[in-house]
Amino acid sequence: MKNKALFVDRDGTINKDCPYCKDPSQIQIYEDVVRLMKEYQEKGYLIIIVTNQSGINRGYFTLEQFHNFQDELIRTLMDMGVVVNDTFFCPHRPDENCNCRKPNTGLIEEAAKKYDIDISQSVIIGDRDDMEGEIGRKLGMKYIIVKH
Numbered sequence: 001m002k003n004k005a006l007f008v009d010r011d012g013t014i015n016k017d018c019p020y021c022k023d024p025s026q027i028q029i030y031e032d033v034v035r036l037m038k039e040y041q042e043k044g045y046l047i048i049i050v051t052n053q054s055g056i057n058r059g060y061f062t063l064e065q066f067h068n069f070q071d072e073l074i075r076t077l078m079d080m081g082v083v084v085n086d087t088f089f090c091p092h093r094p095d096e097n098c099n100c101r102k103p104n105t106g107l108i109e110e111a112a113k114k115y116d117i118d119i120s121q122s123v124i125i126g127d128r129d130d131m132e133g134e135i136g137r138k139l140g141m142k143y144i145i146v147k148h
């Protein structure tokens with residue numbers, strides 16, 4: 001049987017959005033989404049973060065800074081009882097016309113391939129209908145939009 005996943009946007013969904021978040025001291029977690037992640041995890045869903053990080057290719061922060069922020073976020077979530085299985089991120093600027101920048105579906109497809117995920121049985125959660133909502137509609141996947 002294929003796996004199911006909860007795909008979770010990062011900025012504005014798990015943590016309070018800040019313009020091009022890069023400093024781990026800026027991390028402020030939304031507990032309602034953590035509770036949802038826990039519920040899905042307990043039901044056997046993989047927990048996968050999917051995030052646009054154009055700040056990398058815009059030169060606002062380095063790949064290393066991105067990973068430091070991400071590691072701290074994952075540690076914080078672990079302390080709250082959520083195990084993040086993986087993170088897929090897009091480093092590109094919009095003008096690079098990649099296939100992975102949301103609302104394109106590349107990150108989801110990459111994750112689905114790596115983890116043998118049934119997209120039709122999976123869920124995406126985010127704070128933007130024009131991003132995560134759009135992906136849900138394109139792929140026929142359930143989506144949840146949170147307003148914080």
Ligand SMILES: [Mg+2]
Nearest residue numbers: 009011012127
């Ligand atoms: Mg967001």
